[in-house]
Amino acid sequence: MKRMKGVKVPHMKSTGDSIPARMTDLDIAVYPMVQHIGTPCKPVCRPGDPVYVGTLLGQKNGGLSSPIYSGVSGTVNKIEDILLSDGRYAPAVYVLPDGKMTPDPTIAPPTVTDLQGFIHAVEDSGIVGLGGAGFPTGVKLHVGDSSRIQEIIINGAECEPYITSDTRTMLDRGQDMQEGIRLLQKYLGAKKIIIAVEKNKPTCIRAMRSIAGGDDTVSVKVLPSVYPQGAEKVLIYHTTGKVVPEGGLPIDVGVIVLNCTTLAEIARYIRTGMPLVEKCVTVDGSAVASPMNVIVPIGATLEAVFNFCGAFKAQPGKVLYGGPMMGVSVPELSMPVLKQTNALLALDAKDAAPVDAANCIRCGRCTNVCPVGLAPVSIAAAYGSGSMETLQKIHTNLCMECGCCSYVCPAKRPLVQQNKLAKAALAAWLKSNR
Numbered sequence: 001m002k003r004m005k006g007v008k009v010p011h012m013k014s015t016g017d018s019i020p021a022r023m024t025d026l027d028i029a030v031y032p033m034v035q036h037i038g039t040p041c042k043p044v045c046r047p048g049d050p051v052y053v054g055t056l057l058g059q060k061n062g063g064l065s066s067p068i069y070s071g072v073s074g075t076v077n078k079i080e081d082i083l084l085s086d087g088r089y090a091p092a093v094y095v096l097p098d099g100k101m102t103p104d105p106t107i108a109p110p111t112v113t114d115l116q117g118f119i120h121a122v123e124d125s126g127i128v129g130l131g132g133a134g135f136p137t138g139v140k141l142h143v144g145d146s147s148r149i150q151e152i153i154i155n156g157a158e159c160e161p162y163i164t165s166d167t168r169t170m171l172d173r174g175q176d177m178q179e180g181i182r183l184l185q186k187y188l189g190a191k192k193i194i195i196a197v198e199k200n201k202p203t204c205i206r207a208m209r210s211i212a213g214g215d216d217t218v219s220v221k222v223l224p225s226v227y228p229q230g231a232e233k234v235l236i237y238h239t240t241g242k243v244v245p246e247g248g249l250p251i252d253v254g255v256i257v258l259n260c261t262t263l264a265e266i267a268r269y270i271r272t273g274m275p276l277v278e279k280c281v282t283v284d285g286s287a288v289a290s291p292m293n294v295i296v297p298i299g300a301t302l303e304a305v306f307n308f309c310g311a312f313k314a315q316p317g318k319v320l321y322g323g324p325m326m327g328v329s330v331p332e333l334s335m336p337v338l339k340q341t342n343a344l345l346a347l348d349a350k351d352a353a354p355v356d357a358a359n360c361i362r363c364g365r366c367t368n369v370c371p372v373g374l375a376p377v378s379i380a381a382a383y384g385s386g387s388m389e390t391l392q393k394i395h396t397n398l399c400m401e402c403g404c405c406s407y408v409c410p411a412k413r414p415l416v417q418q419n420k421l422a423k424a425a426l427a428a429w430l431k432s433n434r
């Protein structure tokens, strides 16, 4: 099987051995009503309302949405719009914690007896793709006839530099993952489950082989350590040899992909009824005093999380949600940890220094590394000339924003940024021409 392309990146996973420390002491918790791909939630609380850990703050709104729960106990302080890292505004619920972390007394395990009950439970749990994608997991499981499912891939390919939160799931939450696998077998009728891990994680490979042991329907696939190995289409191809068609979904080739932490959280919800209220986050980067993994109540501000890690040893030049390849720059440390936050990086001024882009030298490296065979130079040219027809013709929408092209460009062209702008312009054009 030919490999999809990609790049070798330095791993810099110094926190891989860091057993997550639990953070509970917060001054404020902030819950934007968008923490998923899809429609924002509707707040269901008012200022002055008491809340507990696991109390519903925002109910799902439409098919592609996911409920949002409080990660702390306390009192709703206010509801007001907040600027998100993608430039949009959304309502956010602010909770003043009481420091007690009292669980909501109504929490109870869901009653699940069949596939529909399982899917509804996953929808109610507030779980979204926890590897960073944020796609509502319950929606992903709505595949109609479950006999369409030939393989379920558990994604343990944590390919971005620095990030080790999924590594900790594989090392620390094997029992949750095993329970999750049993649930997939019982309710989705999964006949083949493949846990995919890159070969640079030998301890994870051993842990995953141990939870798969004795079950012929569960296997571990060891993958090369190439970025972006964990990207859904790349993972499916390297694990099964199947190619997801353009515009299609993994289920179109009989596959469902679930991130390993997502799987562990599903098991925990079905067992306890406690929805998604906390997240293991890797905190790292050259400006961070004590890089580590932290279990953070969702809603904690980034400032509080960095302070928990010994604050900054140098003035950060840039703070990112996520890793250096696909991470999104954070404008304010008052922004919160979201459901899909798996890492926070603070880079010092040297690491964050902007680079001056030079003219393209037509070396072709950007095209050579693109996992989906795009030509970033052509995308940039078509976007620059405003030719939406060309952007469509050269499959701009396939760009997964992995950043490989920018990473290898000797001229330091801002290719992935241009691709994002081009995709947004193309999507708006297609919508207006429907």
Ligand code: SF4
Residues within 6 Å of the ligand: 369, 370, 371, 372, 373, 374, 375, 376, 398, 399, 400, 401, 402, 403, 404, 405, 406, 415, 416, 419
């Ligand atoms: S064009 Fe898109 S998919 Fe291809 S390397 Fe660049 S960012 Fe990745």
Ligand code: SF4
Residues within 6 Å of the ligand: 359, 360, 361, 362, 363, 364, 365, 366, 367, 377, 408, 409, 410, 411, 412, 413, 415
């Ligand atoms: S890698 Fe950079 S310099 Fe080379 S062709 Fe692509 S944009 Fe031009």
